Amino acid sequence: MFTGIITGVGRIADSHALGSSLQHGRRLAIEAPPGYLDDVGLGDSIALNGACMTVTTLDLPARRFTIDISAESLARTTGLGEVGRRVNLEKALRAHDRLGGHIVSGHVDGIGTVSHFAMVGESWELRVLAPTALAKYLAYKGSITVNGVSLTVNRVDDRPDGCEFSINLIPHTVQNTTLGDLAAGSTVNLEIDTVARYVERMLSATPVTPKEPA
Numbered sequence: 001m002f003t004g005i006i007t008g009v010g011r012i013a014d015s016h017a018l019g020s021s022l023q024h025g026r027r028l029a030i031e032a033p034p035g036y037l038d039d040v041g042l043g044d045s046i047a048l049n050g051a052c053m054t055v056t057t058l059d060l061p062a063r064r065f066t067i068d069i070s071a072e073s074l075a076r077t078t079g080l081g082e083v084g085r086r087v088n089l090e091k092a093l094r095a096h097d098r099l100g101g102h103i104v105s106g107h108v109d110g111i112g113t114v115s116h117f118a119m120v121g122e123s124w125e126l127r128v129l130a131p132t133a134l135a136k137y138l139a140y141k142g143s144i145t146v147n148g149v150s151l152t153v154n155r156v157d158d159r160p161d162g163c164e165f166s167i168n169l170i171p172h173t174v175q176n177t178t179l180g181d182l183a184a185g186s187t188v189n190l191e192i193d194t195v196a197r198y199v200e201r202m203l204s205a206t207p208v209t210p211k212e213p214a
Helices: 071-076 132-137 171-176 194-204
Strands: 008-017 026-031 045-048 051-054 057-059 064-069 086-091 110-120 123-130 143-146 149-159 162-169 187-192
Touching (some): 051 064, 110 162, 123 187, 132 162, 132 187, 143 162, 162 171, 187 194
Antiparallel strands (some): 008 086, 026 064, 045 051, 057 064, 110 123, 123 162, 143 149, 143 187, 149 162
């Protein structure tokens, strides 16, 4: 479990195939900021660009850890296959931590495409075109996770090719996450609000009438 509050920016330092076919995943080596791994152990969960991964090895002097990512996860996420790419990092939530963003599971629901990214005053406006299947989960002033960052939706526009939503990024967010690297055409990992997921299920489920005892 995560909150969508990024605690560090890392870099994909290396990538190795775990097998010879397309059904095999990859082992990624991630370079973390100084001191970031001091309280991390083997088996801990760290979200990379919003995707929950498991630490498989640690090299504290080199400030590196590795994760194994399956072919399925690579196919359903973006930004996790390119050596040199900067990635947002968040350690798993502890029971006594502040819930600064919103409840985030670290499971990517879809890939969006940046349609607009420009400065407005002191802040930045980011517009993302989400898949049509995610449109029912996006609402004005609702929460959305973009590349692991908890954000608030400012506008929603349903279109024939998807659902475009707009968010405002303050300078702190742009400077302390990888969202500042985005441009029109960039792809991003999206996770919908957990509450919206359960509400949709409750409204769409078909009631089952219990059978009378024989």
